[in-house]
Every structure is written in C-alpha cells, then in structure tokens.
Amino acid sequence: MASNTPTMPSLPSGVGICVTVPDFLFLPELVFGGLVWILVACTLVAPQNPQGWVMFVSVFCFLMTFIWMLVFACGGHQNHSSWAAADFLFHGVAAFFYLSASVSLAKVTLDLEDGTFRSYQLDIAAVVFSYVATLLYFIHSILSAIRWKTF
Template sequence: MSSATSTTSLPSGLAVLTTFPDVLFIPEIIFGGLVWILVASSKVQLPMLQGWVMFVSVFCFVMSIALLCLYICGAHGGSSSWVTLDVICQETASLFYLSMAVLEAYSTYISFGPANAAMMTVYQENVAAVVFAFLATLMYVIHKVYSLLRWKSS
C-alpha cells in the first residue's frame, strides 16, 4: 500500500481500495453498520440519546459509502478541493463518533449496570454497540490523521 504522504491527490477507481488511508472506508462502514444494527435492536432508556446515536451512525454510514462510491467512480477528477472535503468529512465523523460512543457508554452504564442480571442480554447488546462505536471512532481518527497529512502535502 502506498503511504498518504506519497500521493497528493485522491485515488480513483479500484485504487481506492489499495491506498492508505482510503482503505479504512471498509472497516468504517462495517463497524458503523454494526453500531447501527446493535443500537436499533437494543433498548435504550433515554430516547434523546438513542436519537443522537442513530443519527450519527446512519449519517456516517451513508457519508462513508457515498464518498467511497464517488472516489471509485472518479467523480473528484483529481481536484484538490476533494482532499479538503475528505478532511472535513473525516473530522466531522471523528467528532460525532467520539461524542456518540462516550454517550452510549455512559447511558449503558447508568441504565443497566452489571448488577442488573435480568437485563443481561440487552446489556450485552449495548456493550457490544459501545465497543464497535469506539472501534469506528478509532478508524475515523486514523483516517482523519492521514487525510490531514495528505491535505498538508497537497
């Protein structure tokens, strides 16, 4: 895989799936989809929190798929403004996912806690959602850092 600092523009076509950090779109989509599924199937005591968690997971899932498809189709045409757009999207997703993961973890802890054995299945689903939310956050942060390096070198 080529490094982010060796290329100053975004790849197009299937080269998107072979360059770093663009290959991180795949785990971002997978982990984001898992968060979306787990939160949608679990019981959350605070509806406002569940609304934010669902918004972030759906928004970032759709945004990542849309960017990946646009890059594969070559819609960016080698323009440097797309490098800036990539940085903005990754920064937004990183901040959204970090806030969502922390809120989901806190809500899981105060709503269920490990002492409530009757709700153990729901608790385990929420813990899994928290784990995948933090993994998605990590993927978006790594992607953001390397996108910033690519932006700086362009």
C-alpha cells in the same frame, strides 16, 4: 532522461481506493458503523435522547461514508486539493460525531439498571464498536490531512 519537474499527487479512483492510504479505511468504517447501527437498533431504547443521537450519528456516517466511497471509486472527484480538504473535513466531523455518540452510549450503558442481560451485552458491544469506529474515522482524518498537505 529523467525529468526534474515534480509530479502532482493524485487522489485514487476505482479499485485504487482499496489499496491506498487512507482510503482503505472506508470498508472498516462501514462495517463498524453498520454494527453500531444494528446493535443500537436491537437494544432497549431508553432514554430516547442519547440513543437517538447515537442512531443519527451511525446512520448519517454510514450513508455519507458509502456515498463518499462511491464518489472516490467512480472517479467523480478531481485531483484538486479541495477534494483532499473535503475528505479531511468529512472524516474529522465524523470522528467528532462518533466520539460524542460513543461517550453518550457508554453513559447510557453504565446507567442501565433494569435491562435484561442480553440487552446489556448488546449495549456493551455497541459501545466497543462505536469507539472502534471513532478510532477509524480519527485515523482516516489524520491521514487525509497529511495527504491534503502534500497537494
């Protein structure tokens, strides 16, 4: 006998975060965010202000994404729309932060004149990975908004 009552969608926990949309994006966000962090740390830090912002964004987003992933994996969240809204909000803010960091990193890389060729290559790789991380966070925020609206 089929029930006509609608079922409430649930937020994944445990291994389920590796196979559900948008939570499977946690690992690529961590990988590309970590690569930005490592590559910017390996390059010449001049000028300090834009590079400092890039480091802050990459470290902050890496740590918060890792903590957020652990909360979801351990089931520390409840199946409420507030968690889905918080997921959307976090990834939206992270996408905005990464976009601002990517633009400033690209500007610093374009203005790099007296750096070595190796440093220039590391900066270009950091810019590319930063834009990939921006795209991943943006996609995650859009998919989280869609999930939030289904609650």
